[in-house]
Amino acid sequence: MDSQTLSSVNLPFLGPKTSGKVRDIYRVDDKLVLITTDRLSAFDRILGLVPWKGQVLNQLSAFWFSQLADIIGSHFVEAPDPNVTVAQVCTPLPVEVVVRGYITGVTSTALWYRYSQGERNIYGIDFPDGLQKNEALPAPIITPTTKASDGGHDERITNAQAVSLGLVEAALWRRVSEAAIAIFQRGQEIARRAGLILVDTKYEFGLTPNGDLVLIDEVHTPDSSRFWIADTYAARKAAGQEPENFDKEYVRLYYAAQGYRGDGDPMPLPAELANELSQRYIRTYELLTGRAFERGETPVAARIARNLEEWRSRGVAK
Numbered sequence: 001m002d003s004q005t006l007s008s009v010n011l012p013f014l015g016p017k018t019s020g021k022v023r024d025i026y027r028v029d030d031k032l033v034l035i036t037t038d039r040l041s042a043f044d045r046i047l048g049l050v051p052w053k054g055q056v057l058n059q060l061s062a063f064w065f066s067q068l069a070d071i072i073g074s075h076f077v078e079a080p081d082p083n084v085t086v087a088q089v090c091t092p093l094p095v096e097v098v099v100r101g102y103i104t105g106v107t108s109t110a111l112w113y114r115y116s117q118g119e120r121n122i123y124g125i126d127f128p129d130g131l132q133k134n135e136a137l138p139a140p141i142i143t144p145t146t147k148a149s150d151g152g153h154d155e156r157i158t159n160a161q162a163v164s165l166g167l168v169e170a171a172l173w174r175r176v177s178e179a180a181i182a183i184f185q186r187g188q189e190i191a192r193r194a195g196l197i198l199v200d201t202k203y204e205f206g207l208t209p210n211g212d213l214v215l216i217d218e219v220h221t222p223d224s225s226r227f228w229i230a231d232t233y234a235a236r237k238a239a240g241q242e243p244e245n246f247d248k249e250y251v252r253l254y255y256a257a258q259g260y261r262g263d264g265d266p267m268p269l270p271a272e273l274a275n276e277l278s279q280r281y282i283r284t285y286e287l288l289t290g291r292a293f294e295r296g297e298t299p300v301a302a303r304i305a306r307n308l309e310e311w312r313s314r315g316v317a318k
Contacts, residue, residue: 004051004052005038005050005051006301007039009305011304013305014308022036022037022054022223031077031089032087034058036085037053040248042251042255043260045266047251048274049274050274050277050278051278052293052295053277053281054083055082055083055293055295056282057222057223058082058085060285060288061085061220061221062076063289064187065219072213072214074215075087075206075214080310080311081311083304084308090208090214091206092206092216095144095157095173097142097180097202097203098143098145098200098203099142099181099201100141101136101137101199102134104134104200107252107256115127115131116133123143123156123158124160125141135237140181140184140185142159142177143156144157144159145157145202176205176213180203183203183215187220191220192230194287195230196230196246196284197228197230198225198226199226200225201225203217220288222246222280222284223247225247226245226248227247227284228243229243246280247280250280251269251273251277254273
């Protein structure tokens with residue numbers, strides 16, 4: 001394993017591990033230890049490793065939880081290591097919330113792709129004729145999904161289906177929807193001050209044991225959100241060019257240019273593309289937070305083991 005990348009880490013002293021697409025997860029009593037790796041997931045596949053990606057995602061999410069605390073609580077407890085979040089255990093809602101501020105996308109399930117094929121009722125929402133690719137929607141919209149399992153695609157559903165399918169009670173879905181729009185608008189405001197455009201994003205919510213609604217997972221990172229550079233947006237749009245991406249869409253657009261849109265196995269992630277994406281992730285972090293990105297020392301696996309042993313010794317969990 002390269003000293004600058006983290007594909008996975010085994011910490012037997014924390015107990016059994018489960019893994020998501022980009023995280024290794026340990027349960028320690030009433031806490032979760034989330035280790036954000038450098039694995040890159042796109043098209044529902046792991047494409048390769050991006051240097052420093054896990055640290056950007058982890059530290060940027062910690063920043064956002066602090067910026068959103070007056071809107072909604074979160075599962076966040078602390079970040080004892082650049083790659084690690086300690087979180088309280090919550091019950092995730094079976095519906096993820098996608099908030100979209102622009103009509104865009106290149107894959108077959110993307111909003112713009114479906115609109116460009118003539119659809120006008122997408123995700124149960126009516127769209128007018130005459131919309132142009134990559135332009136702002138009149139107001140942000142919510143398009144929920146059910147969480148993918150076994151490496152499959154997320155299932156797009158309508159807001160009405162989120163309730164009618166028995167996934168979320170109506171009153172709770174109203175709370176989720178109101179919170180999601182407020183979080184997105186706060187994100188747009190902070191992004192605007194940083195010279196970025198928050199285009200769309202995905203949120204996960206959960207319930208604490210006492211029934212409080214909280215924000216979980218990662219928030220407004222280059223993996224979970226789409227960001228464009230504000231200064232070049234208008235000129236590139238007028239020229240018929242794609243906006244300048246500072247997020248994972250940069251990779252999707254590259255693959256789309258090679259003719260790949262999600263069917264079959266994609267080619268491996270080229271090293272030069274991974275390194276360019278790494279720099280974009282780091283720059284996104286610095287623009288949004290106003291801080292210089294400080295890389296954790298390497299090798300990362302040994303550092304995590306040492307830091308988490310110290311965290312555990314402090315009695316956060318026994």
